[in-house]
Amino acid sequence: MSEKQQRxxxxxxxxxxxxxxxxxxGYRRHSDETFSVLSASRxxxxxxxxxxxxxxxxxxxxxxxxxxxxxxxxxxSSPEKFYFKDWIEQxxxxxxxxxxxxxxxxxRPIRQRKEVGSHLLKDWVNVYVKDCFEIPxxxxxxxxxxxxxxxxxxxxxxxxxxxxxxxxGHLRTALDGRIIVDTPLTTATSEIPNKQIRQFHRNTLEIAxxx
Numbered sequence: 001m002s003e004k005q006q007r008x009x010x011x012x013x014x015x016x017x018x019x020x021x022x023x024x025x026g027y028r029r030h031s032d033e034t035f036s037v038l039s040a041s042r043x044x045x046x047x048x049x050x051x052x053x054x055x056x057x058x059x060x061x062x063x064x065x066x067x068x069x070x071x072x073x074x075x076x077s078s079p080e081k082f083y084f085k086d087w088i089e090q091x092x093x094x095x096x097x098x099x100x101x102x103x104x105x106x107x108r109p110i111r112q113r114k115e116v117g118s119h120l121l122k123d124w125v126n127v128y129v130k131d132c133f134e135i136p137x138x139x140x141x142x143x144x145x146x147x148x149x150x151x152x153x154x155x156x157x158x159x160x161x162x163x164x165x166x167x168x169g170h171l172r173t174a175l176d177g178r179i180i181v182d183t184p185l186t187t188a189t190s191e192i193p194n195k196q197i198r199q200f201h202r203n204t205l206e207i208a209x210x211x
Contacts (some may be wrong), residue, residue, distance in 0.1 A: 011076075012125050012153045020084075022056055024074040035187050037073070045068045062088050065158060077130075077151040086124070117182045129161040130170055130181060139178040 008027055014020040028035045041047045044193040047069040054060040062070065069090055071081040128149055138144045145162075146155055153161075162179070172182040 008151075010152065010154060011080050011087075012157065017062055017087055018056060018058055018085065021062075021070065023051075024076075025052075028074065040073050044072060047073055050062060062091075064088055079149055080151045083124075083128075083152045107108065123157075123161065123164075125149070125157055126161045126170075128152065128166060130165055133165075133171055133179055133181050139174075139180050142179060 009020055009023040011020055014023075025037065026049075028040075037049045037052050041049055041052070046066050051060060052073070055062060064085070067081070067085045071084060073127055076084060101144075129145065132138050132145050132148055135144075138148070142162075145158060149158055162171065166173070166179070171179050174180050
């Protein structure tokens with residue numbers, strides 16, 4: 001077996017979801033002798049061996065409605081599943097929104113906002129790391145972030161994201177030594193749709209709810 005099949009693929013290291021699926025299938029075959037796409041897909045409604053084959057050949061697209069079933073087929077962890085869902089979501093055409101990104105009837109008070117440039121979203125792990133520091137337990141014990149995000153990023157990549165966020169002012173070190181979110185409310189520049197930012201924040205907060 002190749003070294004690549006022996007090591008569980010880290011989803012954030014991939015640029016192509018098809019390549020990730022292919023390697024995850026290879027990893028599952030290596031780590032579980034009883035695994036096959038045929039047997040694993042028997043209990044799934046929207047996935048079949050023929051469909052998986054077409055996806056791997058890039059003859060069929062991965063749709064959002066199949067994300068849940070593909071996640072079960074590959075036995076993705078909760079963070080991996082949310083990352084994978086966001087990945088496929090970004091492939092969909094985004095509808096334009098008003099610059100304010102809010103309804104005219106929105107009467108919530110305006111808080112100080114920090115503009116998020118495209119540099120923040122060059123690496124999507126930055127968004128996950130930033131949202132993790134909304135969790136009090138992570139603020140008190142930074143080591144927890146490695147457990148929460150272990151299946152979607154390496155320690156080195158997480159550390160790089162923390163350093164970047166501290167440097168850019170998205171995170172700050174409190175007087176008691178905790179790392180906390182410096183600007184809880186962010187808006188996007190014209191290059192990044194506001195809807196896309198909000199979706200990432202919603203999903204990363206869902207990750208925090210998982211054991």
